[in-house]
Amino acid sequence: MQVNEYKPLIVAFCCNWCSYAGADLAGNNRLAYPADVKIIRVPCSCRVNPMFILRAFQRGADGVIICGCHPGDCHYTSGNYYTRRRMAALFSMLDYLGIEKERTRVEWVSAAEGAKFAATMNDFAKTVASLGENKRLEDLRCKK
Amino acid sequence: MQKITRDQLVSKASELLSNGTVCCVLGWGMGEFDYDVTPTVFNTVEELNNGFVFNDFCGANFSKYLVSKAAKCDGKILVLLKPCDTYSFNQLLTEHRFDREKVYVVGIPCEGMADVSKVKAICGEGILAISSNGDNINVTTLYDENPIVINAADVLAERCVNCKSKKHVAYDELLGDEGEVIESNRFDEVARLEAMSADERFAFWQNELSRCIRCNACRDACPACTCEKCVFDNPNSGVENKSPANSFEEKLFHIIRAYHVAGRCTDCGECSRVCPQNIPLHLLNRKFIKDINEFYGDYQAGEEVGMRAPLVNYTTEDLEPGEVFDRGADNA
Ligand code: SF4
Ligand code: SF4
Numbered sequence: 001m002q003v004n005e006y007k008p009l010i011v012a013f014c015c016n017w018c019s020y021a022g023a024d025l026a027g028n029n030r031l032a033y034p035a036d037v038k039i040i041r042v043p044c045s046c047r048v049n050p051m052f053i054l055r056a057f058q059r060g061a062d063g064v065i066i067c068g069c070h071p072g073d074c075h076y077t078s079g080n081y082y083t084r085r086r087m088a089a090l091f092s093m094l095d096y097l098g099i100e101k102e103r104t105r106v107e108w109v110s111a112a113e114g115a116k117f118a119a120t121m122n123d124f125a126k127t128v129a130s131l132g133e134n135k136r137l138e139d140l141r142c143k144k
Numbered sequence: 145m146q147k148i149t150r151d152q153l154v155s156k157a158s159e160l161l162s163n164g165t166v167c168c169v170l171g172w173g174m175g176e177f178d179y180d181v182t183p184t185v186f187n188t189v190e191e192l193n194n195g196f197v198f199n200d201f202c203g204a205n206f207s208k209y210l211v212s213k214a215a216k217c218d219g220k221i222l223v224l225l226k227p228c229d230t231y232s233f234n235q236l237l238t239e240h241r242f243d244r245e246k247v248y249v250v251g252i253p254c255e256g257m258a259d260v261s262k263v264k265a266i267c268g269e270g271i272l273a274i275s276s277n278g279d280n281i282n283v284t285t286l287y288d289e290n291p292i293v294i295n296a297a298d299v300l301a302e303r304c305v306n307c308k309s310k311k312h313v314a315y316d317e318l319l320g321d322e323g324e325v326i327e328s329n330r331f332d333e334v335a336r337l338e339a340m341s342a343d344e345r346f347a348f349w350q351n352e353l354s355r356c357i358r359c360n361a362c363r364d365a366c367p368a369c370t371c372e373k374c375v376f377d378n379p380n381s382g383v384e385n386k387s388p389a390n391s392f393e394e395k396l397f398h399i400i401r402a403y404h405v406a407g408r409c410t411d412c413g414e415c416s417r418v419c420p421q422n423i424p425l426h427l428l429n430r431k432f433i434k435d436i437n438e439f440y441g442d443y444q445a446g447e448e449v450g451m452r453a454p455l456v457n458y459t460t461e462d463l464e465p466g467e468v469f470d471r472g473a474d475n476a
Binding site for chain 2: 050051054058071072078081082084085086087088089090091092093094095096097098099100101104105106136137139
């Protein structure tokens with residue numbers, strides 16, 4: 001019997017206008033990135049309520065990444081600037097509570113950056129895999 | 145410890161009541177014990193004379209009470225505010241939580257308040273009476289006829305040890321002299337935690353936060369938490385009550401609470417004061433304050449009315465979330 005290799009579960013919040021299209025482009029170009037990256041499409045990176053991130057962890061995600069348009073390129077002019085501040089504060093707090101900072105990331109990926117999308121996901125998955133399963137944030141009540 | 149006396153406060157309040165400036169007074173009344181002084185509304189001079197209390201345990205920050213009380217008054221309500229309370233007062237005004245015209249603020253000087261858990265750590269349980277005696281506090285317990293005399297400075301509440309300001313930033317009238325903003329060491333403990341490894345920090349918080357009984361007192365006392373409908377009251381939120389040990393919920397509640405007040409928390413210290421489990425909630429709030437100061441420039445919530453909170457603001461030059469950890473003061 002083959003022992004299953006550990007594969008981290010990653011939740012990626014992607015903004016509709018840039019990063020989601022970037023993911024699409026990665027797919028069209030046949031660029032490989034881990035199948036365990038679950039993409040959730042959001043209208044703008046600033047739609048990501050910090051609660052979404054906490055919930056993802058609570059339900060067993062091992063890493064959470066937010067992708068949005070490059071600063072200055074937001075479809076709604078300034079959404080990602082707010083994301084930037086919010087997530088800086090939140091991730092710093094998670095780290096302060098002892099949740100490894102490598103498990104959270106914000107990355108700006110445009111619709112033309114399919115290659116960057118795939119590379120980012122590969123790199124993030126590798127980093128999270130090296131940390132192992134997320135035990136600190138899971139909520140046993142939420143586990144199936 | 146206290147420069148101002150109960151009688152001075154009562155006579156000031158009586159004067160303002162009698163001459164019609166205000167129609168009621170928000171002050172401290174006696175609770176069950178000498179140390180659990182309770183916020184009380186006094187409507188007459190007689191009530192003031194009988195029930196008004198001022199001692200080393202008058203920590204309660206009245207700003208938040210104005211949200212519900214000011215609207216109910218026909219005229220103005222008199223509120224007594226310590227310097228740290230006036231920051232919360234301004235912050236609430238910034239958020240349009242009550243009408244400034246309905247409030248008459250008397251600023252009172254403060255030399256620091258005592259923390260009853262520190263008193264108990266010295267004298268034990270069974271406290272019958274506590275009274276101020278200059279720089280000392282006399283404590284009478286069940287087990288000893290003679291009062292135990294302790295130095296008031298030894299039982300100063302944490303937030304008073306690290307007091308950030310003796311300056312009143314809002315008042316209609318000031319008793320005593322104008323104070324100064326002071327340099328405090330309030331971020332030292334945060335920095336000490338930051339210097340630990342992630343594992344050590346996790347163990348530290350697991351130890352602290354697992355004691356939480358989810359009484360919600362920290363939320364109820366907080367002048368920044370004034371939403372009428374709170375996420376923690378929603379039975380479908382998944383965070384409304386105490387969870388089994390070792391579950392993330394313990395931390396979830398605390399992250400949400402601290403994050404909701406990030407950028408608006410004035411560091412008044414009410415949350416840590418009221419926590420029956422002595423959880424150092426100020427260390428969570430101060431982490432956000434310290435980060436905001438370092439990332440976006442010094443910001444003291446409540447310093448002035450009308451300031452824009454840092455988390456609902458931005459500049460195009462802000463640092464990237466990833467850079468947060470690459471700064472000199474790296475946590476790892
Ligand atoms: S979080 Fe605590 S210190 Fe901050 S405003 Fe609320 S009660 Fe005061
Ligand atoms: S006051 Fe203390 S015990 Fe009560 S909910 Fe807040 S942290 Fe938990």
